[in-house]
Amino acid sequence: MAETKPKLSISDWLAIERTRLANERTFLAYFRTTLALLAGGVTILRLEAFQDIRWLGYVFLALAPMVFLIGIWRLFSVKRRIEDRYQNLNE
Template identity: 40%
Template sequence: MAMNIKRIFSFSSKFENRDEIILRDYLAMERTKLANERTLLSYIRSSLYLLLGGIAIIQLEGFESIKFIGYISLGLTIILVIIGIYRFQKLNRQLKNYYSQIELMIKEKKES
């Protein structure tokens, strides 16, 4: 049960590169970095829409029976931002690891 929950929140698999990184791979990592930033902005944009929608629903007069939807929307806003930042940071750490592998390979080639 705990393993299934851990798998749900992992968002990616562990990958370790054992081959030499070539230019194509380096450019793919750059595209991944840009896509990661774009995804973070998408999470933020979606959470702002939820925030605005929640505030609008809460402020509606005469619709007290659906105010709970506004509060749920506000709660989802916070959760969405946290998930977006978490995923952004996790992928950034992985990319930094790959970039450090590239630097080590370059140093080894220069030395030999």
């Protein structure tokens, strides 16, 4: 006797969609943080009033691409986990 796969109810399908959207919002938060680090780093380096903490501008500029890459990695990692977990139920 073949096993029947459970079908997704509308509430299950909506929960999966909410999870996908939450994943995208999290990536946008990483992107927003990257832009803030870039803007802060450039501002610190360009303004003469911040000459004493110029090193912090370089730290911000170095952290920005790392935060962005972590965000991209997390976006695709979680997306893959969501798809792997629910692809069997959706058939």
